[in-house]
Amino acid sequence: MEKYKKLLKENGLKITPKRFAIISYFLKNNKYFTPYEIWKFMKKKFKKIGLPTIYRNLEQFEKIGILTRVEGEENRFYYGICKKTNKKHHHHIICTSCHKISDFEICNFGQLKKQVEEITEFDIKEHHLFLKGICQNCKKGV
Amino acid sequence: MEKYKKLLKENGLKITPKRFAIISYFLKNNKYFTPYEIWKFMKKKFKKIGLPTIYRNLEQFEKIGILTRVEGEENRFYYGICKKTNKKHHHHIICTSCHKISDFEICNFGQLKKQVEEITEFDIKEHHLFLKGICQNCKKGV
């Protein structure tokens, strides 16, 4: 958790037990959740905890790269842990079965970019690769 | 519009003037819009037109591949025309300046897939590449 303490501090966010609890929950599960789901969990640990606090924190965590927002089922936004934390170029993959989320650094878009720019006549500024699949545990039927 | 007439029919959707007006508007502009923006346009052409009708049609059009849904600014969902219409594998690129949307077919993810599967231990079922950039008109300052 030292890493996260440092990250919060670097970004001018105060270190609070609730923030650590949220981060720990994501780290422990490696799954993506809705703000509401996080709230349900947090209510078990803290007698006073409001849903807006969850929304506010998830948004801040995404901004500093601790979390990534994924568009899950039915038009809802979910958040999942991001181990790469803004530092390096990376993409995400989710398991459609158990909602596990992982990130990885390899990427070959650079080799395609020029061609796409020629075909579309756009100057490409960002690319986002998003993968869906089945994780190892789900493959094994866990 | 014959293409779209056929598509609607194939998918069991009735052919109505309002549906054509919506599709034409997307075809003419090549930009992505919110349901509300489509509604504002449609109100000029039809004295009776409800916002739920817009929502219902955009959702159906996306389902049959006429439109694609993009996550635009500020947590809203936008819709843009998709010329490839579900037939071929393709990806989308948007202009962050004028909201133009285009699709293209070239893709090199196949070459990366195996490596990502090894690293992440996922079986990859879908990949989505989403690009943002500046279109030709905006580059020229139009």
Place this chain on the structure above:
DNA sequence: TTTTAAATGAAAATCATTTTCATTTATAAA
């Protein structure tokens, strides 16, 4: 034509998300 299922408008409901504001708390300063 007639029939039938889909499409629609209007109004209301839903529900995720955000805002407001008074209070609490982490942390920097003294």
Place this chain on the structure above:
DNA sequence: TTTATAAATGAAAATGATTTTCATTTAAAA
């Protein structure tokens, strides 16, 4: 340690996009 201050929070209410309901209209099959 104590104090000061800005950030974080809870509670309640507001917002606003999206969906539902249901009676009516309309496209298209019979």
